[in-house]
Amino acid sequence: MPELPEVETICRGLNQLTLDREILGGDVLLHSSIARSISAIDFLTKLKGKSIASWYRRGKYLLAELSQSRGGEGERGRGGEWESGGGTEFLTQTPSSSLVPSSFSLLPSKAGWLGVHLRMTGQLLWVNGDEPLPKHARVRLYFEGNQELRFVDQRTFGQMWYVPAETEVSSTVTGLKVLGPEPFSDEFTTEYLTRKLHRRARPIKTALLDQALVAGLGNIYADETLFLSGVMPTTLCADLTAEQIGRIHTAIIQVLQKAIESGGTTFSNFLNVQGVNGNYGGVAWVYNRAGQPCRTCSTTIERIKLAGRSTHYCPACQK
DSSP: OOOHHHHHHHHHHHHHHSTTOOEEEEEESOGGGBOTTSOHHHHHHHHTTEEEEEEEEETTEEEEEEEEOTTOSSOOOOSSEEEETTEEEEOOOBTTBOBOOTTSEEOOOTTOEEEEEOTTTEEEEEEETTSOOOTTEEEEEEETTTEEEEEEESSOOOEEEEEOTTOOGGGTSGGGGGOOOOTTSTTOOHHHHHHHHTTOOSBHHHHHTOTTTSTTOOHHHHHHHHHHHTOOTTOBGGGOOHHHHHHHHHHHHHHHHHHHHTTOBOSSSOOOTTSOOOBGGGGOSSTTOTTSBOTTTOOBOEEEEETTEEEEEOTTTOO
16 A cells, blocks of 8 residues: 555646646655665755656556756656657656556656655655645655645655666666556456466465556455455465456456546555545445445455455355
């Protein structure tokens, strides 16, 4: 937590609120929040005088392409141009289309990139500079117009990166290299899922949490996916039928779309960039509903531990 829908919600909000404002400076309140590839001082120095051309999401990562602010050297960033092999593809960047295609590499930007991973409890909040500082604020970026982007992180597992100009992003944000396809991409097909799950002797719930299988899916939406597909979370991948895999594939997309429409899920600390809770928790099928009646059959929802993660399911609807 946050998972793909929460990160997508944040990404869309950032694209609506933060673009084309000059970064005037900042303050790193917890140095470990900045990835070791750069010091906290250099991180702020590199960002000062730049602005954000566009935000993108890849799995649970947020990636901001930087541009030179007015009066700065160089040109504005490419704003959505991607390269694969010898050809070039273009991604139209809109508030409702922010993912990075998993089959493409991020091109180097003349002004560099800002990367963010929120991990368990991270928040990015766009606030007026006069707002009181939260207890767990870790990084502050000061923008023109007396606005701030604050990175707040209670558990301190989240990280931020600065990717130097003309550097391929995944060489710095190395976690991008291991991500599987995006759930909404052309690569993520039933055939792909069947091939990856074939003969795997691990529970399907555990498999769905593997970011190398599908990017962005986490504990909440894996539970929801398996309920909608009618599959027990303990079922071994090797025992799944072709029909079950097809239902899982469809359910992943349906669940994530619904969660994005609801602005994500808030069970503990998720907030969008304006400090508003997500609404998916109110319509969740099974997640965090142990002891409550199933919304479909009224059987009591059960909770077990699977690979160290809380897992919720309906013993009647899931087989």
